[in-house]
Amino acid sequence: MNFPEVQKNLNVDSIYANTDLVIKARIDRSEIQMLCKLVEGLGHLGIVTTTNKELGEVMIQTTKDCWVELKKLIEKMPIEIEFI
Template sequence: MSNNPAEQSGLLFSDSDVVVKARLARAEMQMLDKLVEGLGHLGIVTTTNKALGEVMIQSTKYCWPDLKKAIEQMPFEIEFI
């Protein structure tokens, strides 16, 4: 049995994976998802708490810098938490 909590929970992340939590206006959540989707597989957006506007953004350590720059240029306020 593994002592790694991520493996125990069934989540197998590579050391190159990046998971970032963020918060934005609920009305903008779908737009963020569509814009990130359109960036050519730089990352994936998952809603974690719709009521609070919280999302999880998954990427790789190689793609995250480009994705972060793109997100920061999007036409809405987003707070990385």
């Protein structure tokens, strides 16, 4: 494929460097699956990954634009969550 010279010089990493956001949180380990399902059902505002099941630690991957709305919704969920 032939791309214009301008596109060849774009640094994709720098374009998206300020958009990704990773939030670490701690919840009761019995609630991890519920958090995953609730966040998944919000129209892909974020993705939850378990980082330490024994301690109930999760990582929420989102964007800076989506985080404000996602945080408000998570705080209204029937889950006690501690952002760390």
